[in-house]
Amino acid sequence: MIKSKYSRTVLDNGLRVVTESMPYLKSVTIGIWIDVGSRDETTRENGISHFIEHMCFKGTETRSPVEIAQSLESLGGTLNAFTSREHTCYYCRILDEHFDLGFDVLSDIVAHSTFDVKELAREKEVICEEIKDVQDTPADLVHDYFAKTVWDPHPLGQSIMGEAKGIKKLKRTDLINFISKHYTADRIVVAAAGAVDHDQLVNQTLAKLKVAEARDGSKHTKPVYEKGKRIVFNRKLQQTHVCLGFPSFPFSDLRRMPILILNTLLGSGMGSRLFQSVREKRGLVYTIYSYQDFYRDTGLYGLYLGTDASKANEAVNIVLEELAQVKDTSITEEEVDRAKSQLKGNLMLALEGSYSRMNRLARHELFLNKFVSLDQSTAEINAVTLDQVREVAREIFVEPAMTMVAMGPVKPTLVKEIDWSTLS
Numbered sequence: 001m002i003k004s005k006y007s008r009t010v011l012d013n014g015l016r017v018v019t020e021s022m023p024y025l026k027s028v029t030i031g032i033w034i035d036v037g038s039r040d041e042t043t044r045e046n047g048i049s050h051f052i053e054h055m056c057f058k059g060t061e062t063r064s065p066v067e068i069a070q071s072l073e074s075l076g077g078t079l080n081a082f083t084s085r086e087h088t089c090y091y092c093r094i095l096d097e098h099f100d101l102g103f104d105v106l107s108d109i110v111a112h113s114t115f116d117v118k119e120l121a122r123e124k125e126v127i128c129e130e131i132k133d134v135q136d137t138p139a140d141l142v143h144d145y146f147a148k149t150v151w152d153p154h155p156l157g158q159s160i161m162g163e164a165k166g167i168k169k170l171k172r173t174d175l176i177n178f179i180s181k182h183y184t185a186d187r188i189v190v191a192a193a194g195a196v197d198h199d200q201l202v203n204q205t206l207a208k209l210k211v212a213e214a215r216d217g218s219k220h221t222k223p224v225y226e227k228g229k230r231i232v233f234n235r236k237l238q239q240t241h242v243c244l245g246f247p248s249f250p251f252s253d254l255r256r257m258p259i260l261i262l263n264t265l266l267g268s269g270m271g272s273r274l275f276q277s278v279r280e281k282r283g284l285v286y287t288i289y290s291y292q293d294f295y296r297d298t299g300l301y302g303l304y305l306g307t308d309a310s311k312a313n314e315a316v317n318i319v320l321e322e323l324a325q326v327k328d329t330s331i332t333e334e335e336v337d338r339a340k341s342q343l344k345g346n347l348m349l350a351l352e353g354s355y356s357r358m359n360r361l362a363r364h365e366l367f368l369n370k371f372v373s374l375d376q377s378t379a380e381i382n383a384v385t386l387d388q389v390r391e392v393a394r395e396i397f398v399e400p401a402m403t404m405v406a407m408g409p410v411k412p413t414l415v416k417e418i419d420w421s422t423l424s
Helices: 048-055 065-073 096-111 117-135 138-151 166-168 170-181 198-208 255-268 274-281 307-326 335-349 354-368 372-383 386-396
Strands: 004-010 015-019 027-034 079-083 090-094 188-194 230-234 241-248 285-294 299-307 403-408
Touching: 004 090, 004 198, 015 198, 015 354, 027 096, 027 354, 048 090, 048 117, 048 138, 048 188, 065 079, 065 096, 090 096, 096 198, 117 138, 117 170, 138 299, 138 403, 188 354, 198 285, 198 372, 241 307, 241 335, 241 386, 255 274, 255 285, 255 299, 255 307, 255 335, 255 372, 255 386, 274 285, 274 299, 274 307, 285 307, 299 307, 307 386, 307 403, 335 372, 335 386
Parallel strands: 015 188, 230 403
Antiparallel strands: 004 015, 027 090, 027 188, 079 090, 241 299, 241 403, 285 299
């Protein structure tokens, strides 16, 4: 079997280049990651990271918006970007023969965008429509409400897209100043996976990715979580959407694998406890799942369900009962082994493509400053014990720390009708 090869170079200015060469592929995914997201924004700036991501596709010194859009698409490739609470990523996936062009386009939009004022005004309207789209999708919107409730007043709870009224007030100088402050060499990782030559990418980065030197920027402050909150937002909707959650661990925490195994057996997939108990046995919901969000200095364990308002009380109480059971001794060795197999299978299947490899490569660099191979991850999963999974459940699922946000045609008395003592 041909194995991949990991390489890492730190340039003199602090910019990092990491690659995973997979010579058996004919394609490559290249990403330029900036260690900045909505948690780095002031209240007045909220949404600016996402706005900049949009504007980087709206023209550079040498390419028009149309030329950017067609540059790789016409060759069968893709060019895209995304913004999260902590990172912004610009990426492309192309055939290996178009590697030079792919990186040229990526570095051009990151380092040489012009932020034309007419394009700026037009893109504000596009983003405002995107915000409306989320507001019309309650299953998505409730997660924004939930994050704000959990982390407020820390900026980690801010919406990634911001609010329309704030976006409309942003000026070109705001974007330029934000880039000058945050798009610096020490906060940039260039990652590539697939048919990539590491030295070639390093040379391309030196030649084409001209960014500001490192500077003394603002320090990241860790959010302080005091106690859980329970809030109901009454809306005229067909369903009631509920998010429950607890503060958990950062990506670098040694309990990362135990909590991922706990999440797998509890709420990942149709065979999970929550799906079987709440949907299959009782028919109370159509959608229910749990998830673990990792950040650089904290984490959030969350659960989501959508149900009829008349069933919300019963559904949430059953979820609490399931959480209480995993805190006790109900988890078995057999169940943990199944969750391990599922987690390893999901990981291996996801990493068959160069995009997932690139994404994982960059996240490991940004969160850990090192690379964790698939073999290492598999070994870490295999090493998790039943006692470790139980211990994580007991540590995380504590009633005073639990936050709940419900949105829909539900009465505020829902909070009082739920038996929170189940988790005591």
